[in-house]
Amino acid sequence: MGHEQAAEPERQAPRVRRRRVFYIPGYDPIHPRRYRELYRKESSAQAAISGYDIALRPKQAGSGPYGWHVEAEIEGAPVSAEVEVLVWSDIVRGSMSNSILATYLQLAQTAWIYIASGALGRLMRLRKGPVIAALYPVGMLLLQLVVAVVLIWAAAFLAGTVAEDLGLTGLPGAVLRLLGAALGAGAALALMLWVKARDGKFFVYYLMHDYAYSARYRGANPSELEARLSEFADLIAEALREDVDEVLVVGHSSGAHLGVSVLADLIRAGRVPADGPALGFLTLGQVVPMVSFLPRAHRLRADLQYLCTREELAWVDVSAPGDGCAFALCDPVAVSGVAPGVKRWPLVLSAAFTQTLSPARWAAMRWRFFRLHFQYLCAFDRPGDYDYFRITAGPQTLADRYRGRAASNSRIEAPVSKYTSVAP
Incomplete structure (x- = not known):
């Protein structure tokens, strides 16, 4: 990825004015307010660097997941976004x-x-x-x-x-x-x-x-997690019936493989309306192989195999070799050995920390492995064509933003997993 900001696409894609964002965190026991504060701090820093406007305010009163409201003017267009955290921290704490x-x-x-x-x-x-x-x-x-x-x-x-x-x-x-x-x-x-x-x-x-947590059931989901994934699916299905332009699901770390299963369930059940909002799926710093390589991960492998062929969504996977906690640039479908003959997704891209972070910032953070694992949610002082805040609060859908973008040449697609069965 270069150091220049992404140019506007040549074609005039429909503008996003309203977006629903569902963020699925990784294995994290902490209250989701930490993600609101991270978004607030880092979006402000990125806006100052990249020259756009973005502001947060509390979520409107009502039921539903913990979240916040974003108002932004990016690429010359006003955008309103509701960001919500799909919480499973209580399950994490219990484990x-x-x-x-x-x-x-x-x-x-x-x-x-x-x-x-x-x-x-x-x-x-x-x-x-x-x-x-x-x-x-x-x-x-x-x-x-x-x-x-x-x-x-x-x-x-x-x-x-x-x-x-x-x-x-x-x-x-x-x-x-x-x-x-x-x-x-x-x-x-x-x-x-x-x-x-x-x-x-x-x-x-x-x-x-x-x-x-993943190893205990050898890659299978415990019953309480399956129940929570069903709740996540209901929330996303409801958003897909609203008057918004895009529904974007973001899965970070372990949240990536949870998102795979949630979206696979939604599409299988016919709950993604053909005339509804665009559906985007962004996976960041994924650790899918830690689960999909286990013997009883039939459910996840089946979901990977199914989701990678679907036209109902756009799936972009972003990671960076500098993130020592992620399986960087490893196509999660291909390396799990379940890629079908015709495969659409994911588009595997590099956040290229050594290029998108200045030499001084890279030197300061290079050995802070846990911090780097969260860099995808943070500001870049030399941004390339990955910008978390443009994606979540900008005027282009995920599909339009990366339409025509080639996958990283350094991606790994070799089928490595010993276990490739998709049924028990």
């Missing part, structure tokens, strides 16, 4: 184990599933970055365990040395050694609790819970 012991049990189960199924080895053929990100909490938790064992052993050893120096034998010496081991165990537990209390900085427990 997060509160105890350290339970987290170690999750570690053992998750590692076994990914290794025994062969998924881990095949994921490494795609991108090393997200696999390293997946192994990071495993390594950190194992390191803590090793330190804990060393602390217990060292304390017991020192207590034994003291017992020998004091001439204590038999029961008194054994009791002293036991007390030393207990002190060591207390120190080890204090260390683990200290790390856990600062997980907002280390992301060890958070990431472990994230990968464990």
